[in-house]
Amino acid sequence: MSTQIFFVDGLWLCLRPSFSSFVRVPAAFPLSKKACKFHWSRSLSRPVSIATKPQHDASQHDQDLPENLAFTQEEHASVPHGDIHSNANPATSQGDFSHHGVTRPKRPARRLGSEPQEVYEARIRMRRRNVGSNVELQTKSTDVLENMLNKVVGNRPNHTAALRVLNELIERRHIKPQIQHYRALMLANADAMSGSAVHVKRILEEMEEVGIPTDSATLHAALRALAIHPDYLLRQQVLHTLRDRWLSLSPAGWHNLVTGLLRDRNYELALDKLERMEVQGIQVKPWLYALVVYNLADAEEFDEVLNLMETRVAEGQQFSTNLWFHMLDKASAALHQGLTSYIWKQQVLRGYLIPSYGVCSNVLAICARTGDVELAISVFDVLGQRNATFTLNDYESLLDTYVTAGDVESSLRVLCTMEKTNVDVREHSTRSLLSSLLPSDTGVKDVWQTLKRFKEEENMSIPLAAANLAVELAAHKGDVDEGMSIYRELHNVCSSGPNTLTFNHLFSMCHKANRVDLTSFFLQEMQLLKVLPNRSTYEILVVLCVELGYFEEGRKYLLEMTQSGFSLTETVKERIRAKCAKSNDDSAKRLQYDAAVRKPISRGFRKVKLRLPMKGSRVEKDTSPAATSEAARDDTSDSVKAAPS
Template sequence: MSAAQVIVDGLWRCLCPSVDAGFLAKAVARRDPFKPRALRLPSPAFRCLSPVYGPSQQYRALHSRRQATQIAKESRKGNTHRRDEGDSAPNVSLLARTAPPYKELKSATTAMIYESLREFCSGIRGTAECRSAAERVAVFIKHLIEDRGEEPNTLMYEALVLANADTQGSAEAVKELLKEMRDTRMQWSSSVYHYALLTLAVHPDYLLRNTILAEMRERWIESDPQGIQSVAIGLLRDGQYELALEKLDHMCRQDLPVEPWVYDLFIYVLGQMGFVDEAVRIVHHRTSLAMEVPLNVWYFVLDICSQAMHYEGTKYAWNKTVQPCLLSPSDGIALNVINCASRQGDSGLVMEAIQYISSRDTKLGKEHFEGLMDSYMAVGDVENALNVLCIMNDAGMLPGRGSTRSVYLALKRSAGLVDQAIQALFSLKARTIVPIAAFNVVIEGAVGCGQFDKALDLYRRVREVCKEGPDAVTFQPLFEACRQPAVVDFLKSEMEAFSLTRGGPIDRALVNVHSRYGDHVLALRFFTDAMRSGGTFDAWATFNTVANREMVLALLERCLREGDDAAWSVLEACKEKGMDLTADARHLVDKIHAEASEQVKGNTGKGGGHVSQTVGAASLHDSRPSMRAASF
């Protein structure tokens, strides 16, 4: 009959620490003790202790009656493994810094070697020194086991687990080491778990981390701040950003110490992944704790915030670093700051960025002034925005239509700004030279918000504002919005008076207006002139566009209703340009014929006669299968 098993849990060990020694002594006294296993090191970085370097029989049993008694004694002394009172700290430090071929090992005492391992575990804690110490740890442990006859113990496992925090280590090696400790019933310590968590921060393994945390809870081992920090970094490396932030937030709320480089790591990773709000909050938290933020971190924050148009972070980083002349960002970052501030209407920050760029002897371009103009229009300051165009003109940068889009959009959204813009034009004219681009954008904005008459009246005063007179861009919005043939003809004559060449959009407007509201013969003439070789329509690389299609259909419908056979010539001309409207023309003929039939029935019932359009449409309907085109 087998003896009853006694369960020794964490609480019992807390109440009676000597129970470990007692039960361990009984375990080694059993008739059939467990079979020991060799210390396996699967990681390539620590192959020096692998069985390939010697037969496994060379290793002694991990547990014996003598060792059990020794461990029991050491546990009562706080697990101070063979530490001699006479060891000097300088000798231990010298041994800890030894390099290949490790000649100092032969002359060092066993206690000194153990003390160097303790110094490695307590002093390095996964810093950059692990890279140079990992190989040394493996050599020391191999020397202790093979040359000094030492048995594998907890300190050796602790050092090996921590050594895997090197970039050449792995989570799989840690997993095997922990499994070996369980299989050999090695004495566990809190340090083993914390070193494993630190290693998993470098080589993330979500499942292994959860297993370790679960075992720590079962053994009533609480994570110290270093362990919580390692878990947070591991979650961050795993891409579980919310859980990582939750761990970091827990440490901050509990006033647990967080190393500065951990904050830096979170800022870099979150910023690169697009979580700019969270990165900025961490920076705010660091500054609230009076912690110094490195300049390279500030540079990164300013860069990502300005790129992401994060105004709060951009302004905060700029005021903290660039204003006091602590940081000199690149011209690209300064331009991003201008664009970010212009969206929020912060003209002050835009001006600071422009002055900073000027102080670097960098020539200002249109993009810098456009950002300043955008910042003024964001708050409805139309006069200063138009003044920026005047400054650009004075500096030799002729502003074009693309530079005035923010002004146009603001005028289009708010009709009340149109009057202010007109007043600003005449006010600026009294102080400086107003470029035609400023005049054009006010006309375009007035047309865009439905104030065509006001735009036309302003055009008539163009000479009062701009001495050089209008250009083709001045007329384009007027032509596109005009619905009166007489006004269109007036604008056409104005362009001819200023010796301006009509472009395709203006010719399209002429055809549209006369097709819908004026004389279709004039519309046909404008269309013919534009389509012939060298005309504005002929110059287009692609004629088959939506706007051109609507223009041609309007002309076709008018010709069909007027009974003009030129409709088929229009069809053939468009077909040569890649726009086949045959099906649309047939649909128009059927539509007009049906309307004519309904009108004939209505007039017959009332005793009336046919209308002229009915006869014209009917005749076209009869002749449509031929689709013969008349020459232009």
């Protein structure tokens, strides 16, 4: 009776989990129970060397092979799970479930639907060389297998494929292991997935035990494996062996040495070896420079990255676009001015890179710290070319850049530009400019005249925050005349009238100059313009009245403040209490002990000490409840003792 053959794929096994037991393929060859020193690593679940047993009566050949070779076994080991089907005999595996009519389909490398062509080609190029099934290996000659072994450990080593070829050569054909087999096994450990530095060390130890000397090629193969799986001590041992035998490092060996040092994060030593390569005239591959740059950037050694890239670019070295963009991203995020400016001029200004908005924001933050006006303008040009919308953060960074550079006029121009582009100019936007103006020789008149010139000559819209900046500067310097002049001209210069913040600065100016008459004038102006006061306004008025001795007026402002839902800060309360305590005025005492000013009343028992005169001396007596009760108990006991029996 004929059976229908159908294919089993992943979907079928998901729908029928119980059917997966029929398609499990065992190892093509049983494993020996004999032991050797070069055992398999249980923790890594992969062999250090070949661990197989001949299938056809190999006992007669056992005496021909050394007993301690890496190509014999000591203990049980498992076949790597990832290559169990590649190690299996097709005939045997098919026979396990052929009676079920199951045939495992072949899955050739196909291009995914959304995969770009260059990605598909790169994936094909990165595929490691593989070998056929065990049956196919048995049909090939020894020379072909030797050539195949050299290929599978070439540019992209395949550890599993190399073990299968060596198994065919050593176990099945009983070829005595030679130095080229050990070298191939050493190169196979350069496989990133299956190799190990422990394997390399054991191979070197076994070669020494069996009396096979290590030549230059084998030691270089060890350096190649240690470049992928770093081990500093073992690498130094290999280098000492090369030096003791008067063997020089090849260019590939130098590259592997630097790569291993980078993986060990020995950046200074890696840079030193790189300089020695250049001094000795060894041509350094571009990928090694790129690897050094990437590792130094990850370690945030941006000064070394800048030095290396400048030198390489000056010598005509070309770096990839991905490297340039990665370095710009990392350097700007770390706020490194030198490397960021260099990459910006080399790549962005020439049109090779189009930075993201996040990178541009980081560059503007660097400019704000260093005062690099040219770089900041370049960032705005790049953002303007893509029709980006400038935010408040962008303008504030540009403003801080001009402030750091000491250009007050350009800083004020940025404020006017923000008003023109409908960006809300707030008080915190002018803090950096105010901080630079206070210790400088720039007067209030100079700032206000600059704003007036923008209005008259360039017809620019002057934001109220810029006028408030001038008024606040006058308040800090106590320049009442300039403050009054600014207030009179403010309606004609600014796009809007004064607000609460403007009057707060004016009241502070009057407070510093002790001008009570101007305070009354500005209060009337607030009422006429219907500008509502805030907590800062009331605090300034209360403190002004208290320090000038008008305690009753200050109390009235405090009452109005409380009715408006505001409260004094603790600092202002302490200031008012300290001032009222020095005055004998009844209004000052009422203000000092007002509920909105006085200290909070502490509740609970407090320990009080009374000093009572006793026989010419003063004795402290504790009147706390606990002490009182204890004293009462002592008195009672004393009276009981003194009572007659």
